[in-house]
Amino acid sequence: MSADGARGVCGPAALRAKGYDNMTYPMALIDLANPSRFLGLAERALPWLAGATALVFAVGLYLVWFVAPDDYQQGATVKIMFVHVPAAWLGMFAWALMSVAALGTLVWRHPLADVAARAAAPIGASFTFLCLVTGALWGRPMWGAYWVWDARLTSMLVLLLMYFGILALWHAFDDPARAGRLVAVLTLVGAINLPIIKFSVDWWNTLHQPASVFRLGGPTIAPSLLWPLIAMALAFTLLFATVQIAAMRNEILRRRVRSLRIRAAQAAQEA
C-alpha cells in the first residue's frame, strides 16, 4: 500500500527500475512525469506567472474602471460582468482540465495527472462559487432578486454540486493514488453528462419562463466593453495557472510528507 501511495513521488531511479524507460512517451511528457523536475520548473515559472498575473490585472482593472463605459440601462453594475464572466469561464475550464487529467490518469498512468486533477478541483469550485456569488449580486439590482432560476445560473449551480461531490470523494479515500483513479472515472462521466445537463436545464427553463429574460448587454457586446473583458479574462486565466501550479507543487510535497510518514511508521513498527 505504501508503495502504491508513493506512486506520485517516484524518483528517476525508481522510474527506471519499474521499466518506465522502455515506454515510448513523448519527451516532454516523461520529463514532466518526474515530480522533482516538475518542482524545479514550477519554482522557476511561478514568480514569472505571478508577475504576469499582477501586470495583466493592473491593465485589466484600469480598463474596467477608467475606460469601459457604464451601460445605459444597467449603470455601474455592468462592471460585475468583468469578474462574473471570467469566473464562469474558468469554472467550466477547470472541469475540462480535470477531464484531460483524468484521461492522463486512466489511459497513460501519468504520475502527475491526478496531482493536476486534485489541484484543479478546489480551484474550479472556487471560481464556480465566485461566478454564482457575483451573479447573485448582479441579479439583485437587475432582476430584483438575488436568485432567479435562470438557465445559466442553474447550470453553474449543478456544476458546483458536482465539484463538491468530487471534493467529497477525494477526501473519503486515504490513498491518494487510488482516489485519483476513481475520481478520474467520475470526472469523465461528469464531462459526458455536463453538456446534457446544460441542454436539459435550458429546455426546462424555456418551458417555465419566456426566453431572453437576460442577455449579456444585448445580442452583441460593444467593443468598448469587449477589450476590458478580454483583458480581465486573460488576467483571471493567468491567476488560474499560477494557483494551479502552486497547488500542484503543494500536492506533490504533501504526498512526499505522507509517504515519509508511512515509511517512518513502518520502521517504528518493525523496530
Place this chain on the structure above:
Amino acid sequence: MRGACAALLARDLRLAVRVGGGALIGVLFFLAVVTVTPLALGPDLALLRRIAPAILWLAALLAGLLTLDRLLAADYEDGSLDLMLMARTPLELVLLVKAAAHWLATGLPLVVAAPLFGLLLDIEPAAAAAVTLTLAVGTPALTLIGLVGAGVAVPLRRGGLLLPILVLPLAIPVLVFGVSAANAAVVGPVPFGVPFAILCALTLASLAVGPLAAAAALRHGME
C-alpha cells in the same frame, strides 16, 4: 456465458426478495415521501393534482437513491464482488445483469406503485398513465447512472452516505425530461413525444456508458 448471467440474475433477484424485505423498502419510502408532501404543501387538491407528476417523479428518484447502496455493497462485503472481478464473464456484462436485477427488484415496484400512489394526490387518469410510462422508461436510467456511483463509492466504508451526492447531479436530465414528458401529456405546451423521445435517448445513453464506467471504477478501486 449465458448460463452464468441467468444464474446471477436469479441469485440477485432471490437475494433482493428474501433479504430483509429489500425490494419493498423502496416502495415504502416512495409512499412515505408521497404522504409527507401534502403535509408540507397543504391539503389543496387542485394544487396537488397539478403537481402530482412532479411529486411522483421526485419521490421515485429519492426512493431509487435510497436503495442504490445495496446494488454492490453487499457483494463487496462478503467477497462475491472479488469473484466476479476474477471471473471469465466480462465485468461489464456482470454489472449490466446486476443492474437489471436491481431494477426488477426495486425500480419496477416503483413503476407499478406510481399510479396507485397517484390516487392519493388526486391525479388525472391521463397523467397517471403518463407518469407510469415515463417512470418505466426513466427508472432504468436512474439505476444505470447509480451503478457508476455505486462502483466508485463501493470501497468506501461509508460510501452509502456519499452516493446520493455523487449521483443526484448526474440524474438531473432524467428528472427534467421525465417530469416534462409526464406534464406534456396533460397540459402541454410541447407534444408528449418530444421530451419522451429524449428520455428514451437518455436511458439508452446510460445503458451504453453506465456498465463501462462502473466496471472501470471497480477495476481501479478494488485492490
